[in-house]
Amino acid sequence: MPLPAAIAPGTPWSDLTETGDTYKTNEWLDYVLVSYNGYLRHAAELYAHGHDLKDPQLSPIYGDFSGFPPAILTSGTRDLFLSLTVLTHRKLRRAGVEAELQVFEGMSHAEYNFNPFAPETKEAFTEIARFFDKHLGK
Numbered sequence: 001m002p003l004p005a006a007i008a009p010g011t012p013w014s015d016l017t018e019t020g021d022t023y024k025t026n027e028w029l030d031y032v033l034v035s036y037n038g039y040l041r042h043a044a045e046l047y048a049h050g051h052d053l054k055d056p057q058l059s060p061i062y063g064d065f066s067g068f069p070p071a072i073l074t075s076g077t078r079d080l081f082l083s084l085t086v087l088t089h090r091k092l093r094r095a096g097v098e099a100e101l102q103v104f105e106g107m108s109h110a111e112y113n114f115n116p117f118a119p120e121t122k123e124a125f126t127e128i129a130r131f132f133d134k135h136l137g138k
Contacts, residue, residue: 003069006135008128011075011085011110014061016044016053020083032109033080040080061087065095072100072131074124076107102127 018036027035048058056063061084071092075085085101092099104112104120112124 003067006070006072006132007068008072008074008131009088010113011073011079011081012060012088013081014084014088015059016048017059019061020081020087022080022083026078026080026082029078030080030108031078032111036080061091065092065097068092068095068097070098070131070135072102072128074102074104074112074128076104076109076111078106079109079111081109100127100131 018041023036033040044053048055051058053059054062071089073085073089075082079085082103085103089099089101102124104124107120112118112121115121
């Protein structure tokens, strides 16, 4: 199947292992995900069903991003997945994929989805719409 013309994966859980410093620096600051040692570790193990958590089919950060569509990623400074989002952005760029990264001050994981009236939500989705307009045409 053809790939989409552009994607907005948000703040992707691109590595099911506890990789990235924000798993520690943002632990208990991210009020959405809170801690890897909470439900995330168990969710990863359940999802992997005995397979290696570093399998690129489970943790795409270990795979090849060549040929991916342009992407815009969104995270916050309190997001447990901030490091993963940054690592994904860099991996996309190294693969020659056009990728943008937007990070919002004080936001937890995917918090821009919670309050449609928050200035950060409006700004995040305005940027995502601009990105899609650029790649999908108006």
